[in-house]
Amino acid sequence: MDSPLDFELEEPLQSSPAITKKRKKVIGLDDLLCDHYKEKSKLLERDCKQGKAQRNYNSDEDENSKEASLAEVIDQCQNQIREVGGDEETSTWGMRVFGNQQKVPPPLTSPELGSCALLQSFMKNELNSLLELNSEKGDTFLEGLLTNGWLSRLAVVCGHVEKSIATWAFNLMLFSSKEELCTSACDFWCTILSSKNEPVLIDWFPSYFEFKGALEIYGFQFNRESLHFGSNCGGPPQNIRAWIRFATACCHVRNKQCIFSTSEAEELVDVIIYLFLDHQLHGLMVLVHECMRSLICYFTDKEWTNSCNKIAKSLACRIPTDLNCLRAVECISGVNTRSKEFRSAVAYQILLVCFDNKATDEEDMLRLLISINVKERSSDLFKMYIYLVLAENWLLVNKVLIYKPVINEMWGLFLRNCSCHIPSTDLRSFASKVRNKASYLLQGTINK
Template sequence: MDGSLDFEFEDPLLSSPVVTKKRKKVIGLDDLLSDYYKEKSKLVERESIQEKAQKAYNSDDDVNTKEASLSEVIDQCQNQMREISGEEDMSTWGMHVFGNQKVPPPLAFPGLGSCAILQSFMNNELNSLFELDSDKGDLFLEGLLANGWLSKLAFICGCVEKSMAMWTFNLMLYSPKEELRTSACEFWCAILSSKDEPVLIDWLPSYFELKGALEIYGFQSKSSFNRDSLHAGSNCGGPPQNIRSWVRFAAACSHVRNKFSVLSTSEAEELVEVIIFLFLDHQLHGLAVLLYECMQSLISYFTEKEWKNSCNKIAKSLACRVPKDLNCLRAVECISGYDTRSKQLRSSVAYQILLVCFDNKATDEEEVMRLLIAINVKEKGCDLFKMYIYLVLAENWLLVNQMLEHKPVINEMWGLYLRNCSCQISSTDLRSFASKVRNKASYLLQGTVTK
């Protein structure tokens, strides 16, 4: 009864050969996996060998060529990114107004030992203590000058002899010693500004000496003016050490018109131009306060009858000489006084520069405004950097001098020009200076609407 039935031997599922076949299939799958991984490892090994062979084949020249081509592609991408992002590739304001310096004149004067101040001291009883002789007179006077006693002795004597005046003047402008040039400048400022104790000066420096000092300093005059050599970054000499004393003396000369005839009207006009150009030199940025005070003194030098004509002359001369970039804006904005004359000069300089920018095609204020309004800021070829220059110049021309209050036609044209700049340039405009022109015009337009 426990034995198998006959039909069970005939069932293929219950027969032993079936079990054997299943075991053979499981073993065969393991073998296939093993073979697969073996082939995979061989393939990786072959690829590694081929890669090493390829690297060995490449020479150094090929590597350099690939690096050069990669660098070129990167530069192209950067240039495209600048154009897309509207990055403003421009140079800031700044000029080198001093070139190579010349040899200064000698500081020693043969007749200095015979001056009255020195002789009076040598003949005094105190000289027995110092035992001063004429050969050491220069050193003695230098000591008096450095200690501030020379000006006091000049007030006591009531006179400054020619040799003493020329000696201290040259020390002020050409001495390499800071103590001597500063003391000499203090000496001259004290002598010129004296009110209660008038002093007779046998020799008074003129504008010829001041201009000659600038030439020795290497200042670029009208005749040697070269815009390419004046731009910052060119290989030019720096400002001289004595320029601070020169500026202080120029300011002192402008205060003594009623006492001493040092400057003529035309010479004072040239000095104003020189001071404005000194503002454009980055290396003289530390003298901004001193330059401002000197400019205010020079502007106050003119009489009421002279000022209107002199103001126009200064503006026209500057407009022809200043480069039409951010330097012209700096030249306008450095005239920063709040008095009436400073505002008039600032407005006049901005107006004359605008005329030169348009090649003198305009003859009056209305024609200038028509030229500005005619500029189509929507065009891709429109130079928005120039548009920004025009906008700032027009702002200083019209608003500083309050011209809009007296000429309603100019006021309407000014508002139209601002609307063109603010509304016709979209916020998505990626051109260089597009955002600056739009924002500046929008800000100014709000002021006109408020008024």
């Protein structure tokens, strides 16, 4: 009973601390300014939130007007870009030299094939009992011999090609719609022309009129207007490959047989140059280059002296003075002396046409080039680029620079005008191409 109760064991309650009397804080001028700026910032933040909400509310109404103004600015920039350098991007070379083809080719069969000596020899041979040939199967049998290459081997062994077989193979080569027959007939002609053994006696050989007539059937445009404007339809047939190969083979046998006259060979060179300008024939450039080299070598030294300038003048009068003329010059590969002379002559004759034949010699031509003021805004730098490339091909492959120092000095002055008088900030069309091209060529003259 004497033990303390539970509540008596508890700790005594802590007494609450005495309430002290707070001192009043003295508010200074700095505190007032801080409070003022805090209130002002709160007001500005509230005004910004209200303005942003108002702009979001009116955004749909202003969006169309903003897009319209932006589109107008973009259109103006695009127009200015087109005015500055649009021509440089769109300028290209290429002409349509083939138009509509004639629908009616010459007959591809000959009634004399059944009675030709080559076929009759096979008819009398003991193999005839196995093959069971007759005169009605003459064309089919000869086509088989042609495609497997036996016809050309037999012709070389016999050393004789009859007229019926020659005409038949010629027509198949140039007009057959079957690629296998066309190619085999071309191989036949190339084989008998290039026989290294005894020359094969050919009873019939196509004239240049017949060879050129095939181009007319293909739709080749021989006049300048058609070449320049081209045709919206038609194009070269697959037989043009065989035509090019046959022309090359004819040039290779000049020492055995003069197939083309000088004037005919000159016209063929013109035709081959035009083939370089047709994008449709881009896949045949190897064959065309080979034919070009063969035609240039076809002339004798005496003939080439006159024919070189004659062909160059003919080309200069027909090819337009744009990037097509540069393509025509650069397709003449300078692999030998004649090719270099021809390339230089073509470039010079085109330059004469560009200046309306005002120049009488090399110095006059360079004076005309130097007289062009490239600083003027009205100066056509596209034409200047044409002149620069033509002059490069005219002079750098010609020995006139070696023998005439004055030409070299004038050429250097022309290059300095083009490279130094066109600043890097010039945004005119072809300005950078003219400046860079001239600077590159100028380095070559300095190194000399």
